[in-house]
Amino acid sequence: MSDAEPPPAARAKRRSGARTRELLMEATITTLREHGVSGTSARSVAATAEVNQALIFYHFGDMVGLLGQACQQATEQRVAHYREEFATVGSLQELLEVGRRLHERERAEGNVAVLAQLLGAAQTDPALAGVTADALNLWVAEIEAVLARLFQGSPLAPVIDPAGLARAVAAAFVGLELYEGVDAAGAGSALDALDQLGALLNLAEQLGPLARRTVRSRVRKAAGK
């Protein structure tokens, strides 16, 4: 009996480093979603991943490294997941519909909420600001492409900046996500109001030739050209 093997708990779990990294990134997202930034510590993430705490620093250097990589990867996945859906959008209303579906699904999975968490923390942490902006820009790029396509040839084109609008949309989305976290009913009515606004903008797109000319000239004036 002198040669009994050591207790399993003390045994080094032989596992590939890549796998450990995956586990840690997944656990980071989960923890961020369920407990917010303040509840996302090296210890809590490691516990969720069932990985030794010290491995975080071995693989990612520090917590900011882990947070950044986890968020980047998770956002890339979610954006890719919606890419097809974005590609089929043919009107502002449809874009809003996709937005609403996205909001509801991702709220349940908490992926946008994770971005919101990081965005909050990044306000006073320059190290986080970079990676967070990168992640958010993945969404911005998708939205911008859709908007540019939608407004092509539209009489509104001269007064619409797809790049700026995409940023506004993405930012507003994050704000709504945060708002939903403290007042779900209020957020619902906000989304309904935006649907109505989308329908309105659609009207402008579908005016007859006369009104179209009027809009065009006014738009030109408004654009200061």
Added chain:
Amino acid sequence: MSDAEPPPAARAKRRSGARTRELLMEATITTLREHGVSGTSARSVAATAEVNQALIFYHFGDMVGLLGQACQQATEQRVAHYREEFATVGSLQELLEVGRRLHERERAEGNVAVLAQLLGAAQTDPALAGVTADALNLWVAEIEAVLARLFQGSPLAPVIDPAGLARAVAAAFVGLELYEGVDAAGAGSALDALDQLGALLNLAEQLGPLARRTVRSRVRKAAGK
């Protein structure tokens, strides 16, 4: 020399409790703005206020109590500060202008950013969720009043819900504030895009009688009535 008075540092600063509370609430806002929620601890706030740390718990019970009261008070002050300005708003464009001025001023002072910080933390802290929603609703109420006034008698009235729209606007505003924290240039272009959008909505308000009738009928259809 045996009867020298104690060093000033060890002397109890005789001060009214009300004054201490004020100092602590002010320091809380400052700290929240400059160091975020994660950097806003009992120690850091007390240091900024030059007040003994233990007094936080004496006066506010715990940190959530202090955070909540400080935020509520600060928001009330800022909302009151803009009340007159809101009252004179006569168009959507003017509302956006006020919004932009507010954004710039408050960004410098950091008051909206404070709300954003709390909103982030409130996502996973039910105790904070209540006070944060209350504070945000102070802004929502002001915006809602303006919107309701603006759309009175407008052909767009049937498809506009001022309450929902006000919530969307407030939430979007918070999102923009957070976005500005990680990408100032991007946020600037987003605000520009919104200005353009506001000008566009204004157009719809100023159509001639014919186009007005068209819009009205289409709006009615869109509203499903």
Added chain:
DNA sequence: GTCTATACATGGATAGAC
């Protein structure tokens, strides 16, 4: 109402064995 001192928990990060 304010102070000092302190108990106690949690977190980031590292050293060194395996």
Added chain:
DNA sequence: GTCTATCCATGTATAGAC
């Protein structure tokens, strides 16, 4: 690549003197 053990900083909160 993984583990245990540990250092040290920071945070919340309380006790008890003044």
